[in-house]
Amino acid sequence: MKVDGKEMRPIWLSSDNPLEVHVIDQRMLPHELVIAPLKDVDDTIHAIREMFVRGAPLIGATGAWGVYLACINAPGGQVTDAWVETEAKRLKASRPTAVNLAWAVDRMTARIAAVDGDGPRVRAAREEAAAITDEEAENCRLIGEFGVALIEEISRKKKGETVNILTHCNAGWLACVEYGTATAPIYEAYNRGIDVHVWVDETRPLNQGARLTAWELGKHGVKHTVIADNAGGHLMQHGMVDLVITGTDRTTWTGDVANKIGTYLKALAAQDNNIPFWVALPSSTFDWEMDDGVREIPIEVRNPDEIRYIQGKVDGKLVQVLVPPAGSACENHAFDVTPARLVTGFITERGLCEASGDGVLGLFPEKGKEASCR
Numbered sequence: 001m002k003v004d005g006k007e008m009r010p011i012w013l014s015s016d017n018p019l020e021v022h023v024i025d026q027r028m029l030p031h032e033l034v035i036a037p038l039k040d041v042d043d044t045i046h047a048i049r050e051m052f053v054r055g056a057p058l059i060g061a062t063g064a065w066g067v068y069l070a071c072i073n074a075p076g077g078q079v080t081d082a083w084v085e086t087e088a089k090r091l092k093a094s095r096p097t098a099v100n101l102a103w104a105v106d107r108m109t110a111r112i113a114a115v116d117g118d119g120p121r122v123r124a125a126r127e128e129a130a131a132i133t134d135e136e137a138e139n140c141r142l143i144g145e146f147g148v149a150l151i152e153e154i155s156r157k158k159k160g161e162t163v164n165i166l167t168h169c170n171a172g173w174l175a176c177v178e179y180g181t182a183t184a185p186i187y188e189a190y191n192r193g194i195d196v197h198v199w200v201d202e203t204r205p206l207n208q209g210a211r212l213t214a215w216e217l218g219k220h221g222v223k224h225t226v227i228a229d230n231a232g233g234h235l236m237q238h239g240m241v242d243l244v245i246t247g248t249d250r251t252t253w254t255g256d257v258a259n260k261i262g263t264y265l266k267a268l269a270a271q272d273n274n275i276p277f278w279v280a281l282p283s284s285t286f287d288w289e290m291d292d293g294v295r296e297i298p299i300e301v302r303n304p305d306e307i308r309y310i311q312g313k314v315d316g317k318l319v320q321v322l323v324p325p326a327g328s329a330c331e332n333h334a335f336d337v338t339p340a341r342l343v344t345g346f347i348t349e350r351g352l353c354e355a356s357g358d359g360v361l362g363l364f365p366e367k368g369k370e371a372s373c374r
């Protein structure tokens with residue numbers, strides 16, 4: 001996507017030095033656009049854990065490039081199965097909830113295992129990481145193509161009046177290589193000249209909505225308003241939301257959706273007010289093994305300092321400010337699970353479907369065997 005007229009992705013292989021992968025350090029946005037180099041697996045794990053990069057598809061792409069970095073840094077240049085497996089295991093442990101990480105890293109190790117020789121393995125790793133990155137971008141483009149129909153329909157019903165969409169966290173291009181998941185239909189609607197406006201949940205504690213979604217939408221020219229996390233229910237009660245679209249970090253094939261903490265409450269409010277609640281995701285975010293999201297999806301518990309301190313810009317400098325009493329306990333559950341019964345449907349790269357095992361397997365019949373062996 002374009003940043004100040006320049007095409008940009010949140011991750012790329014350096015064109016000057018193919019031994020380095022570059023990422024946008026999203027911790028600094030929207031106030032500073034900082035690019036961080038990743039030179040090895042330790043750098044990659046640090047970038048994922050500390051959230052230089054975040055969002056399920058981007059975490060997956062970063063994990064894939066991490067495996068490439070493992071290959072080029074193999075001791076003595078020997079890209080053995082044992083080395084690749086050890087580094088892959090470390091990468092997969094860096095964040096637990098987004099399933100794309102394990103999916104991408106496993107795809108990398110399978111591709112490398114099928115190739116003989118150190119040089120060919122490095123080349124295969126580079127090709128596969130680039131393919132995963134490009135495929136995720138294309139998947140998000142398709143999500144936009146399919147999802148825009150929902151917005152078009154509302155716009156028609158409202159006779160061209162503004163369509164108000166609420167989203168939570170950042171499921172934009174920063175989270176996904178290009179277009180985003182939740183934002184892809186919104187960008188497509190905007191590009192087609194539909195009058196759209198986005199209510200952007202601030203998304204405490206790290207404010208991915210206020211910092212990242214607002215930045216992205218603003219750069220593209222999409223009308224948006226940042227709201228307090230708890231405002232959504234009120235707006236829905238007063239007819240100010242036509243549609244909710246969120247992303248997801250892991251969705252069971254049966255339709256339960258893990259996403260940033262607070263998503264569940266938005267889904268409850270949407271149901272109470274008869275507002276459609278859609279979730280946009282590429283197939284890499286489906287978990288084909290789990291069938292009970294609330295019971296089975298691992299929920300990351302992060303550093304409580306993310307709740308204690310808020311980051312912002314004061315007099316031109318990024319500062320952290322303490323909010324609660326220094327002695328108060330804080331606990332930071334990063335995701336929650338919205339049960340399938342609260343989800344209107346999914347927007348995927350293959351089209352729209354109901355949030356149920358039948359709906360999902362109808363679009364991805366080749367996964368039926370994996371899913372039904374549970």
Ligand SMILES: CSC[C@@H](O)[C@@H](O)C(=O)COP(=O)(O)O
Binds near residue numbers: 057169176181182259
């Ligand atoms: C498209 S990625 C998933 C997103 O929908 C997003 O809402 C989200 O929860 C990301 O969490 P994060 O903790 O910022 O990695």
